[in-house]
Amino acid sequence: MKKIFILSAVLSAFSLQAQFSVTVQAPADFKDQEAILYTLNGSKDIIFTKEQAKNNIWTFKYPSHYMGMMKVYFPNTNNNFNFISENKNVNIKLQTENNKIKDIMYLDEANDIMSKLQEGSQKKELILPALSQIKEYYKDNTDFGKALKTEISRLSGGTNGVDQAQHPFIYYYSTNNSKFLSNDPAKKVSQEEIINFIDKSNDMLESSSLLRPILVAYLNSGGNENVTGSVDKLLDRLKVETPRGQTVLSELIDIFDVYDMKDFKDKYLNLAKNLKCTINDRLASTLKSNANVETGAAFPNYKFQSAVNTSAKSIYDVKADKKVIVFWSSTCSHCESELPKLLEKYNDLKSKNIQIIGLSLDVDKDSYTKRIAAFPWINDSELRGWNSSYSDTYNVHATPTYFILDANNKIISKPEHVGDVLEYFKLK
Incomplete structure (x- = not known):
């Protein structure tokens, strides 16, 4: 009994140590009272909890160990901001104007350091090349030459002296961002190095926001002629039966979707569909969003x-022989060129009892309202941009995205461009 008691006490102490809180303060005139806390899994934001403000302060209690990127989203005003957790209390103060976040003050040490590193990274990207060129014109033994050398050395540093023991996530993020995502040709890494990193990395890989850009870098390093070989080599090492392998497979399917690499997307989506093992949440969400919009499937109601x-x-509730669903945005240049062509044929479509339903991924209400004034078809928007429900439910990765439904709301075509829509109805 004594041993059990001691073990129980140790576990209890660890549980208490693992808990932390996220506290967000906003000015009294900030109107949004609901806030949503997200964690990160690969490139997917995962809702953890919702909280209501008390005196314009939101306090989120996190009950377990977590190191990585987090996000707070205010759905009614469509504000959001990112920060990090190192399994310690997070304290953030917002400055707002007209219900929009204007500035963020990080009051905890980890986020303050991370914020400064991010600023340094931007300076490094913008200023370092210029300083390196200027250095050629000054000797190292001059005062200005010495100052240049010191500043170049400081900006070139990967972690800027971050203590790995004190700030493990910041060290992890900074080190691996510098190593695998550098634009410096001298720092080019091999595919084998990337595979080893993805295979051996701890759980911070999924929560760091680095996974997708590193996978894109990995595919680029293999060349366009060897995509299948690169992917198969990576998945063979990771094993698609493992959580890491499935998360990477999910990310790759989405990457192929985003970059319109249909053959590769179909190949690895079929691989995922045919897995006989237990599927993790990340891959399950990718499978579900794709299944929602397969040709022949009932389009999920909205x-x-x-x-x-x-x-x-x-x-x-919209009754028509056929429906054209278009996901678009007033800030989308392709929408700007394609939707007027749909407008030209609107009366022809309407005469055939074909309804157009536009679902906008806009954020700005004024911009959306002005734009839809020209569109006589059904228009709606959550005004949450890519935080809207459309992305996950309908597997939307770009605008415009089209679907054609029959009278029973089954998907009968997925045109790639407005020309395909008009050609389907023989109006081109």
Whole structure:
């Protein structure tokens, strides 16, 4: 019994030590009262909890160990900001104006250091090349030459003296960002080095935001002619039965989707579909969002927020022989060129009992409102940009994205461009 008691006490102490809180303060005139805390898994924000403000202070209690990137999102005003956790209390004070975040003050040590490192990284990217060129014109033994040398050395440093023991996540992020994502040709790493890093890295890889850009760098290092070989080599090392292997497989499927590499996406999506092992949450979400929009699938219904040009309450309530769903944004240059072509044929589509439903990934209400004034079809938006539900539910990675539905809301076509839409209805 004594041994059990001691073990229980140790575990209890560890549990208490692992807990930390995130405290966010905002001015009294900031109107949003609800805030959502997210953690990170690869490139996916994962909702942890929601909290209501008390005197414009939000306090999130995190019950377990976590080192990595986090995000707080205010859904009603569409504000968000990122920060880090090193499994210690986080304290942040916001400066706002007209319900928009203007500045962020990091009051805890870890985020203060990380913020300064990020600023230094930006200076390094912008200033270091210029200083290196200027240095050629000054001798090292002059006062200015010495100062240049000191500043170049400081900006060239990867971790800027960060103590790994005191700040393990900052050290991890800075070191590996500098090593694997550097634009310096002299720091080019091999595919084998990247594979070893992804294979051997601890859990901070998934929570660091580094996984996707490192995977893109890995694919680029293998060349466009050897994508399959590069991917197979990586997955063979990681094993797709493991959580790390499945997270990487999920990221790769999404990368191929974003870059419109359809053949590769289909190949590795089929690999994921045919796995017989237990699937982790990350891969399961990718499989679900893709299954939602497969040709022949019932398009997931969407309850309109404040739709115009209709009295319908949802997509399914709109009655038509066919529906064209278009995900777009007023800030999207491709939408700017494609949607007017849809507008030209709107009356022809309407005469065939074909309804257009535009779902916008806009953030700015004024910009959205001005733009939809020209569009006579059904328009709606959550006004949350890429924080909207559209991305995960409908696997939307770019705008514009089109779907054609039949009268029963089944997906019958997924056109790539507006020309494909018009050609489908023989209006081109």
